[in-house]
Amino acid sequence: MDFEFTEEQRMLQEAIGKFLEKNYTFEMRREIVGSRVGYSPTVWEGMAELGLLGLPVSQDAGGFGGGGVETMIVMEALGRHLSVEPYLGSVVMAASCIATVGTPDQQSYLLPKIMDGSLRLACAFGEPGSRYDLDHVETTARQDGGFWVIDGAKSVVMHGAVADLLIVSARTSGATKDRDGISLFFVNPGEEGVGGREYPTYDGMRAAEITFENVQVSSDSLIGVADKALPVIELVADRAIAGLCAEAVGAMTALNAATLEYLKTRQQFGVPIGRFQALQHRMVDMLMHAEQARSMALLAAVRVDDKDTTERRRAVSAAKELIGRAGRVIGQEAIQLHGGMGMTDELAVGHYVKRLAAIDTAFGDSDHHLDRFVAAETTPDEPILAKPRSKWKKI
Amino acid sequence: MDLDYTPEEIAFRDEVRAFVQANLPHEVSRKVIEHKRLSKEDYLVWQKALHRKGWAAPHWPVEYGGCGWNSVQCHILEEESALAGAPRIIAFGLYMVGPVIYTFGTPWQKEHYLPKILSSEDWWCQGYSEPGSGSDLASLKTKAVRDGDHYIVNGQKTWTTLAQYADMMFCLVRTSSEGKKQEGISFLLIDMRSPGVEVRPIITLDGEHEVNEVWLQDVKVPVENLVGEEGRGWTYAKFLLSNERTGIAGVARSKRELAYLKAIAAKEVAGGKPLIENPRFRDKITRVEIDLMALEITVLRVLAADRQGKPLGPEASILKIKGTEIQQALTELEMEAVGPYALPHLPAQWSDHWLGERVGPEYAAPLAAQYFNYRKVSIYGGSNEIQRNIIAQQVLGL
Numbered sequence: 001m002d003f004e005f006t007e008e009q010r011m012l013q014e015a016i017g018k019f020l021e022k023n024y025t026f027e028m029r030r031e032i033v034g035s036r037v038g039y040s041p042t043v044w045e046g047m048a049e050l051g052l053l054g055l056p057v058s059q060d061a062g063g064f065g066g067g068g069v070e071t072m073i074v075m076e077a078l079g080r081h082l083s084v085e086p087y088l089g090s091v092v093m094a095a096s097c098i099a100t101v102g103t104p105d106q107q108s109y110l111l112p113k114i115m116d117g118s119l120r121l122a123c124a125f126g127e128p129g130s131r132y133d134l135d136h137v138e139t140t141a142r143q144d145g146g147f148w149v150i151d152g153a154k155s156v157v158m159h160g161a162v163a164d165l166l167i168v169s170a171r172t173s174g175a176t177k178d179r180d181g182i183s184l185f186f187v188n189p190g191e192e193g194v195g196g197r198e199y200p201t202y203d204g205m206r207a208a209e210i211t212f213e214n215v216q217v218s219s220d221s222l223i224g225v226a227d228k229a230l231p232v233i234e235l236v237a238d239r240a241i242a243g244l245c246a247e248a249v250g251a252m253t254a255l256n257a258a259t260l261e262y263l264k265t266r267q268q269f270g271v272p273i274g275r276f277q278a279l280q281h282r283m284v285d286m287l288m289h290a291e292q293a294r295s296m297a298l299l300a301a302v303r304v305d306d307k308d309t310t311e312r313r314r315a316v317s318a319a320k321e322l323i324g325r326a327g328r329v330i331g332q333e334a335i336q337l338h339g340g341m342g343m344t345d346e347l348a349v350g351h352y353v354k355r356l357a358a359i360d361t362a363f364g365d366s367d368h369h370l371d372r373f374v375a376a377e378t379t380p381d382e383p384i385l386a387k388p389r390s391k392w393k394k395i
Numbered sequence: 396m397d398l399d400y401t402p403e404e405i406a407f408r409d410e411v412r413a414f415v416q417a418n419l420p421h422e423v424s425r426k427v428i429e430h431k432r433l434s435k436e437d438y439l440v441w442q443k444a445l446h447r448k449g450w451a452a453p454h455w456p457v458e459y460g461g462c463g464w465n466s467v468q469c470h471i472l473e474e475e476s477a478l479a480g481a482p483r484i485i486a487f488g489l490y491m492v493g494p495v496i497y498t499f500g501t502p503w504q505k506e507h508y509l510p511k512i513l514s515s516e517d518w519w520c521q522g523y524s525e526p527g528s529g530s531d532l533a534s535l536k537t538k539a540v541r542d543g544d545h546y547i548v549n550g551q552k553t554w555t556t557l558a559q560y561a562d563m564m565f566c567l568v569r570t571s572s573e574g575k576k577q578e579g580i581s582f583l584l585i586d587m588r589s590p591g592v593e594v595r596p597i598i599t600l601d602g603e604h605e606v607n608e609v610w611l612q613d614v615k616v617p618v619e620n621l622v623g624e625e626g627r628g629w630t631y632a633k634f635l636l637s638n639e640r641t642g643i644a645g646v647a648r649s650k651r652e653l654a655y656l657k658a659i660a661a662k663e664v665a666g667g668k669p670l671i672e673n674p675r676f677r678d679k680i681t682r683v684e685i686d687l688m689a690l691e692i693t694v695l696r697v698l699a700a701d702r703q704g705k706p707l708g709p710e711a712s713i714l715k716i717k718g719t720e721i722q723q724a725l726t727e728l729e730m731e732a733v734g735p736y737a738l739p740h741l742p743a744q745w746s747d748h749w750l751g752e753r754v755g756p757e758y759a760a761p762l763a764a765q766y767f768n769y770r771k772v773s774i775y776g777g778s779n780e781i782q783r784n785i786i787a788q789q790v791l792g793l
Binding site: 009264274281298299370 | 396397399400401425429651658659662677678682684686689691695698699700716780783784787792793
């Protein structure tokens with residue numbers, strides 16, 4: 001049992017912390033959110049220089065060789081600073097997906113470009129009818145000569161419009177909800193037949209609805225094994241969820257700190273409002289939620305690399321479920337304790353609250369993960385109920 | 396970062412597990428798991444087994460007869476005991492007054508009391524609360540007046556858990572009414588067999604006799620039973636609280652209860668299907684299960700900090716609040732699970748010796764009483780509101 005970071009992890013934490021402190025103040029973020037592309041190319045370059053874009057890539061391939069814990073460290077820092085950069089989709093998901101199941105050619109061609117910041121990717125798994133079910137894939141891909149031809153639509157693709165390359169799930173056999181028959185493809189968004197509509201999301205990010213009409217991609221665009229992509233998609237989504245949990249913890253920590261500061265400085269009735277017990281107890285509950293959330297983010301970060309997929313699923317879903325609930329309580333209470341100021345666009349408070357709400361919705365909300373956790377139930381080794389005694393003497 | 400035990404810790408856990416299996420009597424663990432009434436002997440048989448092994452006081456220094464174990468080792472013993480259905484250790488001697496005596500007591504007190512605490516020869520109770528002093532403990536009024544070699548003690552203590560079994564009571568008394576109310580308090584060890592000590596049962600809403608009033612009328616307490624200095628009792632009482640352990644969260648016990656709850660919910664039938672398959676009930680169980688998973692990691696984080704020499708401070712209050720909320724939720728769901736068969740009030744059936752015809756499933760009988768009984772956990776040991784005050788002041792600086 002060990003909760004300490006290694007020397008290397010501590011350095012990573014310090015590096016990202018310092019970098020964001022300087023390059024991602026709340027005012028800078030406001031400008032980035034309002035910019036045309038909706039992220040900061042300068043910050044992205046800086047992250048490349050720090051080696052952060054190669055976090056999940058092995059050291060042999062020139063990356064950082066990080067796992068769940070390293071991702072947690074970076075995502076928590078991004079959460080504290082309310083980052084709107086396409087890090088989750090491009091690095092935590094796409095780069096790790098390529099590093100896990102990409103062919104040697106795909107890896108050697110794409111990973112260096114992702115790491116130097118010249119190539120951004122987005123993962124398009126969701127569809128208009130899929131809600132949170134990763135196995136619900138109506139988009140199809142059929143083989144035609146040396147090509148795959150893709151038809152369908154993907155929804156709420158985070159940073160979809162600024163991606164240079166998409167990773168798209170498509171059905172290559174079977175029916176809409178079959179676990180088998182799903183495959184992953186690289187699709188160039190400039191390809192003929194790809195249509196898209198970008199829009200802002202309420203948390204300051206950008207997303208896109210993307211359509212595919214007779215889109216031809218070459219046979220080497222297939223990622224991993226045809227028909228067998230669902231376990232890969234689930235693994236990549238679990239890595240994203242573990243990362244989002246850490247991001248949420250970063251946001252909760254910042255939100256709690258801001259709220260505590262407000263309680264200590266805002267004066268009413270001649271005293272700081274933090275002197276009132278009704279408010280103190282609510283602040284304590286926020287702290288407890290954040291501590292429990294941190295514990296679950298740790299659990300998810302460690303177990304997301306577990307070879308045992310049931311263990312991984314249980315931990316990740318439990319974490320997402322609890323963090324969804326905790327984020328909602330902390331968000332709502334932070335606004336309430338800030339009073340009218342909590343309602344303004346001016347303060348960071350509302351922006352954190354919106355990001356926490358968006359995280360709850362990403363890759364399945366609390367209810368969805370409650371179901372998924374139950375489905376991964378393990379049976380106890382020994383029955384705990386006593387066997388009923390056979391004969392009763394009547395008195 | 397590693398959430399699993401080290402190979403040495405696993406070897407240690409296996410040793411503890413084997414000991415528990417070999418020494419915890421089956422009939423005692425069945426009673427604990429099934430929430431049946433425990434006798435004084437049931438508690439003692441387990442504490443004495445631990446004592447024979449030398450494990451009665453895992454956290455005490457070796458020189459006083461403890462094991463000197465680190466916090467992870469103590470945690471492993473607590474966890475293995477609770478999972479197997481061992482009775483809880485009666486904390487008053489081993490966890491509360493023991494450390495006060497070896498830290499602040501006289502050589503005579505250490506020599507005289509510590510061995511009998513270790514061996515469970517003396518059963519201790521705690522004389523803190525009074526009818527007028529609950530959360531505001533320092534307002535206590537029980538008076539001790541020095542008279543030669545003795546203190547003469549007059550007053551009334553209340554909510555005294557299992558005082559009916561007690562040989563000794565550690566007691567906060569007022570020796571001065573000058574200055575701040577905390578400053579006039581002293582820490583006395585009172586022999587429950589002294590003339591003038593009277594124990595009167597308080598029957599709680601579950602119909603059981605667990606707590607008592609202790610009346611003290613002209614009780615003569617020898618001066619050598621004063622711990623530390625006169626007027627410093629509040630400091631010792633605070634030290635006692637600062638010794639709070641992560642066990643306060645009750646994680647292992649709650650894990651056992653969760654397994655028991657699931658087993659009951661699998662047996663009970665609702666709408667033609669096992670209750671556990673009812674989504675509304677299942678969700679309630681699962682939310683508690685996830686809260687418990689989080690609390691377990693929170694406890695391990697605190698343990699890891701403790702191993703590095705950071706003592707458990709006001710964070711213990713977080714463990715107490717979350718731990719008791721989970722305990723209460725589990726007892727509530729256990730009662731809900733058995734539906735109408737929670738209703739029969741047949742206390743005789745909570746005994747293991749009941750051989751008569753039962754009403755309802757055997758596991759159902761004690762669950763309502765247990766639910767009502769467990770409302771106490773958010774009140775005792777500093778109510779959860781007091782715990783929130785502690786966190787607000789000492790962690791948040793409000």
